[in-house]
Amino acid sequence: MADQWLTSLITPTPQAGFELAITLSRRGVKYAQPDVDVLHKLRPEYADSAAGLTAASQVVAINFQTIAAANGYWRG
Amino acid sequence: MADQWLTSLITPTPQAGFELAITLSRRGVKYAQPDVDVLHKLRPEYADSAAGLTAASQVVAINFQTIAAANGYWRG
Amino acid sequence: MADQWLTSLITPTPQAGFELAITLSRRGVKYAQPDVDVLHKLRPEYADSAAGLTAASQVVAINFQTIAAANGYWRG
Amino acid sequence: MADQWLTSLITPTPQAGFELAITLSRRGVKYAQPDVDVLHKLRPEYADSAAGLTAASQVVAINFQTIAAANGYWRG
Amino acid sequence: MADQWLTSLITPTPQAGFELAITLSRRGVKYAQPDVDVLHKLRPEYADSAAGLTAASQVVAINFQTIAAANGYWRG
Amino acid sequence: MADQWLTSLITPTPQAGFELAITLSRRGVKYAQPDVDVLHKLRPEYADSAAGLTAASQVVAINFQTIAAANGYWRG
Numbered sequence: 050m051a052d053q054w055l056t057s058l059i060t061p062t063p064q065a066g067f068e069l070a071i072t073l074s075r076r077g078v079k080y081a082q083p084d085v086d087v088l089h090k091l092r093p094e095y096a097d098s099a100a101g102l103t104a105a106s107q108v109v110a111i112n113f114q115t116i117a118a119a120n121g122y123w124r125g
Numbered sequence: 126m127a128d129q130w131l132t133s134l135i136t137p138t139p140q141a142g143f144e145l146a147i148t149l150s151r152r153g154v155k156y157a158q159p160d161v162d163v164l165h166k167l168r169p170e171y172a173d174s175a176a177g178l179t180a181a182s183q184v185v186a187i188n189f190q191t192i193a194a195a196n197g198y199w200r201g
Numbered sequence: 202m203a204d205q206w207l208t209s210l211i212t213p214t215p216q217a218g219f220e221l222a223i224t225l226s227r228r229g230v231k232y233a234q235p236d237v238d239v240l241h242k243l244r245p246e247y248a249d250s251a252a253g254l255t256a257a258s259q260v261v262a263i264n265f266q267t268i269a270a271a272n273g274y275w276r277g
Numbered sequence: 278m279a280d281q282w283l284t285s286l287i288t289p290t291p292q293a294g295f296e297l298a299i300t301l302s303r304r305g306v307k308y309a310q311p312d313v314d315v316l317h318k319l320r321p322e323y324a325d326s327a328a329g330l331t332a333a334s335q336v337v338a339i340n341f342q343t344i345a346a347a348n349g350y351w352r353g
Numbered sequence: 354m355a356d357q358w359l360t361s362l363i364t365p366t367p368q369a370g371f372e373l374a375i376t377l378s379r380r381g382v383k384y385a386q387p388d389v390d391v392l393h394k395l396r397p398e399y400a401d402s403a404a405g406l407t408a409a410s411q412v413v414a415i416n417f418q419t420i421a422a423a424n425g426y427w428r429g
Numbered sequence: 430m431a432d433q434w435l436t437s438l439i440t441p442t443p444q445a446g447f448e449l450a451i452t453l454s455r456r457g458v459k460y461a462q463p464d465v466d467v468l469h470k471l472r473p474e475y476a477d478s479a480a481g482l483t484a485a486s487q488v489v490a491i492n493f494q495t496i497a498a499a500n501g502y503w504r505g
Contacts, residue, residue: 055444058502064131067149071156073447073493077486080451082476094479096158099170103180104483106153110187111490113149119502122134122195140207143225147232172234175246179256182229186263189225198210198271216283219301223308248310251322255332258305262339265301274286274347292359295377299384324386327398331408334381338415341377350362350423368435371453375460400462403474407484410457414491417453426438426499 058119066120070112077108134195142196146188153184210271218272222264229260286347294348298340305336362423370424374416381412438499446500450492457488 054076060066082088095101117123130152136142158164171177193199206228212218234240247253269275282304288294310316323329345351358380364370386392399405421427434456440446462468475481497503 053444055447056442058443058497059504062132063134064129067131067152068156071153074486074490076447077451077489078482080448080489081482081485087477088482091477091479091482095483097163097167098479099167099174099177100180101479101483102154102157102164102167103171103177103184104480104487105157106150107180107184107187108483108487108490109153109156110150110184110191111487111494114187114191115490115494115497115502117134117191117195119497119504122191124135124195138208139210140205143207143228144232147229173239173243175243175250175253176256178230178233178243179247179253179260181233182226183256183260183263185229185232186226186260186267190263190267193210193267193271198267200211200271214284215286216281219283219304220308223305249315249319251319251326251329252332254306254309254316254319255323255329255336257309258302259332259336259339261305261308262302262336262343266339266343269286269343269347274343276287276347290360291362292357295359295380296384299381325391325395327395327402327405328408330382330385330392330395331399331405331412333385334378335408335412335415337381337384338378338412338419342415342419345362345419345423350419352363352423366436367438368433371435371456372460375457401467401471403471403478403481404484406458406461406471407475407481407488409461410454411484411488411491413457413460414454414488414495418491418495421438421495421499426495428439428499 058116060116060120063117063120063123066116066123067109067113070109070116073112073116074105074108134192136192136196139193139196139199142192142199143185143189146185146192149188149192150181150184210268212268212272215269215272215275218268218275219261219265222261222268225264225268226257226260286344288344288348291345291348291351294344294351295337295341298337298344301340301344302333302336362420364420364424367421367424367427370420370427371413371417374413374420377416377420378409378412438496440496440500443497443500443503446496446503447489447493450489450496453492453496454485454488 060069095105136145171181212221230240247257288297306316323333364373399409440449475485
């Protein structure tokens with residue numbers, strides 16, 4: 050995974066920060082399982098499961114804490 | 126998901142902040158599963174399960190940490 | 202849920218803060234499942250289960266972090 | 278639960294802080310299940326289970342974060 | 354458990370801090386289950402299970418947050 | 430595990446910080462299960478499981494919080 054995908058935690062808006070938190074969460078998965086076909090096959094396991102979706106939302110929440118702090122909470 | 130739904134983390138009261146934390150938690154789910162019909166079908170899986178509800182409450186608690194910090198804990 | 206239940210995170214003592222953390226944790230559940238009868242029916246699922254009680258205690262711990270920070274840890 | 282059990286987060290040493298974190302974790306359980314007989318009956322469910330013990334240790338870790346911050350990390 | 358095992362959160366290096374985080378995580382388990390024979394018997398339950406190892410690593414991560422903050426992140 | 434593997438939390442970029450977070454997460458596992466053959470055998474248990482991958486991503490997110498704070502969020 051030699052590509053450059055994360056050069057800054059700073060985002061213009063909270064929503065862009067939330068979307069970056071989603072990117073971080075997915076990257077955390079991809080580093081553990083780089084095979085896109087396997088990831089595709091596993092998708093229903095969490096996307097069609099309440100427990101899986103709640104767990105995914107929790108990882109996003111943790112990453113959003115980091116990004117929000119980095120951006121001074123976009124207090125303006 | 127092109128709509129603008131998060132322009133600020135600042136809320137007038139702690140309760141409004143808690144409700145924003147719920148919105149963030151739901152959005153974290155929606156980004157992973159945008160299909161509203163699937164989400165509707167999955168609802169009983171967590172809303173009628175003690176473990177599912179506790180997990181949902183935990184995601185809210187994590188997002189509320191972020192929002193409370195953003196608002197200086199509404200110390201006034 | 203139009204009632205006003207959270208107007209401040211400030212509490213006179215750490216114990217009152219811990220009890221507010223419990224309130225927040227329960228409210229997180231109630232927003233996801235507002236039907237009191239369902240909640241009542243689900244109670245044994247977590248209150249008579251070690252895993253359920255540990256999970257509940259974890260949500261309280263997360264909310265207590267927020268409230269303790271809000272109160273400057275009641276350092277006096 | 279009218280007794281006063283938490284009047285301060287300040288402890289003389291990190292170890293006393295860790296032990297207070299354990300107290301908080303147990304209290305989080307007790308508020309959800311005040312019946313001591315039930316708690317006693319449930320004990321093997323987590324104390325004889327690796328998953329249960331790891332989960333318990335995680336709640337302690339979260340509460341210890343709060344107490345360590347309250348004590349300025351006992352930096353002296 | 355009258356022995357003194359935690360007199361400071363300060364460590365000379367990040368790696369020593371990480372190892373202290375492991376100690377804290379194990380102590381969190383030991384307070385809940387002091388019987389070393391039981392702990393020994395339970396070891397395969399988590400050490401030979403991906404879920405168990407990930408959960409253990411998560412507790413270490415949480416304790417490492419505390420220790421890293423205590424040490425000013427060993428910034429220099 | 431006498432080797433020196435963590436001398437600093439400072440990284441040149443957020444992406445390098447994220448990769449260090451992955452290293453910390455794996456080390457947390459390795460301290461609990463140092464046998465590389467066992468780890469290799471367990472890999473499919475989490476890498477081919479949505480729940481396992483989400484849990485792994487969560488540990489990375491927690492460690493990334495620590496590293497991001499250590500680096501002042503690479504604010505420049």
